[in-house]
Every structure is written in C-alpha cells, then in structure tokens.
Amino acid sequence: MKIIVTTLAFGDIPYFSLSQRINSTYCRIHDYDFKLIPPSEITDRSRLWRKVSGVAAILAEADFVLFLDADAYFVDFGESLNPLIQRMGDAALLFGSDRRDKTFAWSDRNANTGVFVVRNSKQGFRVFEEWWNAPIRYDSRWLWMWPPEQAALNYVVRPLFPECVIKVIPYFYMNGSDGTFIRHLMGMPNDQRVQVLKSELERLVSQAK
Numbered sequence: 001m002k003i004i005v006t007t008l009a010f011g012d013i014p015y016f017s018l019s020q021r022i023n024s025t026y027c028r029i030h031d032y033d034f035k036l037i038p039p040s041e042i043t044d045r046s047r048l049w050r051k052v053s054g055v056a057a058i059l060a061e062a063d064f065v066l067f068l069d070a071d072a073y074f075v076d077f078g079e080s081l082n083p084l085i086q087r088m089g090d091a092a093l094l095f096g097s098d099r100r101d102k103t104f105a106w107s108d109r110n111a112n113t114g115v116f117v118v119r120n121s122k123q124g125f126r127v128f129e130e131w132w133n134a135p136i137r138y139d140s141r142w143l144w145m146w147p148p149e150q151a152a153l154n155y156v157v158r159p160l161f162p163e164c165v166i167k168v169i170p171y172f173y174m175n176g177s178d179g180t181f182i183r184h185l186m187g188m189p190n191d192q193r194v195q196v197l198k199s200e201l202e203r204l205v206s207q208a209k
Contacts, residue, residue, distance in 0.1 A: 018197035091167035092123035096175030
C-alpha cells in the first residue's frame with residue numbers, strides 16, 4: 001500500500017518550515033512519501049482551490065493521499081495512518097468535522113477540508129472532478145466566497161454523493177487544535193502557531209530519537 005502525504009503553502013508563512021519538518025519526519029519514520037504541492041497562479045478562483053487540483057494531480061501515484069494544511073501536523077509519531085484508513089471503510093474520501101476544539105464548532109455536520117484522506121478509486125476521481133467544477137457548474141459564489149473550496153464541498157458536492165462515499169468523522173481523529181493524532185491550528189494568529197509548532201517539534205523530534 002503506497003501512501004503519499006502532501007501539503008501546500010503560499011508565500012513566506014512563518015510556521016510552515018516547522019510543520020513541514022514535523023510532517024516530513026513522521027513520513028520518514030513510517031516510510032510514506034512526503035510531497036509539497038507546488039503553488040500555481042490561479043486567477044479565476046481563490047488560490048485555496050490549489051489543494052483540490054494538487055491532490056487530484058498526484059492521486060494516481062498512490063493508493064491513498066493524505067492532505068494537510070500548512071498549519072496541520074502529526075502529534076504522535078508512533079501511530080501509523082492505518083487506523084485512519086480503516087475508519088474510511090469503503091469511502092472514497094474521509095474528513096474530520098468542522099470543529100476547532102472541544103469547546104467550539106463551526107459545524108459538527110460539515111467537513112473541514114484542512115485535513116483529508118482520499119482513496120485512489122473511480123469514486124475518488126469522480127468526487128474531485130465534481131469538486132473542482134462545482135463553482136462553475138452549480139454555484140459561482142464558491143470561486144471566491146470564504147471558505148471557498150470547503151463550502152463547495154459541503155453545500156454542493158456532498159449532496160451529489162451517498163454519505164458512504166464522502167465520510168465525515170468526529171474532528172479529534174484528524175483535525176482541531178486538540179486532535180489526538182493530527183492537529184490543525186486553524187484560527188490561530190501566526191505567532192501563536194509558531195510557538196505551538198516550535199514546542200511540538202522539540203517534543204516530537206526528541207521522542208523520535
């Protein structure tokens with residue numbers, strides 16, 4: 001089973017070198033490929049859509065692709081991705097719910113697209129084709145309106161498929177600032193992200209030695 005972990009960053013993000021080091025170290029320990037999606041100039045929609053086209057472009061190279069936002073990182077180097085993949089069942093895509101932490105949720109029904117797993121399958125490619133084209137075919141608001149690619153997935157794409165194709169699990173397995181396996185520091189100021197990731201990098205690298 002080949003797994004690619006991939007991420008994307010735009011410009012000079014002060015915390016990205018820290019999350020990149022954490023995630024690349026995790027992948028080296030578990031023998032997963034770690035790839036950076038090259039940023040590209042997108043003029044007809046928000047550049048956040050690059051995660052959709054970027055993951056779709058590498059999906060054929062692996063059995064599964066895990067995407068991480070630049071402020072998401074593995075919190076436990078000892079755990080492989082197998083339990084997360086098992087939670088997918090037969091689903092094509094797996095997301096965590098849109099919750100910041102145990103105290104606050106934007107929506108426990110909606111998916112957060114900062115972290116997700118996709119299976120190399122006909123359904124996986126079909127979801128990505130619909131996802132990329134959703135603001136053109138169905139609702140042009142999501143070319144730019146925040147959160148563009150996330151809203152398009154939740155309000156346009158998910159209703160096109162059975163729930164067994166696009167699965168959303170409780171946030172803490174793969175999302176949120178207090179996640180148990182992957183944490184996503186969404187909504188934090190950059191200086192706070194830097195502080196958290198510096199501390200986590202020191203802890204995790206020491207743990208890996």
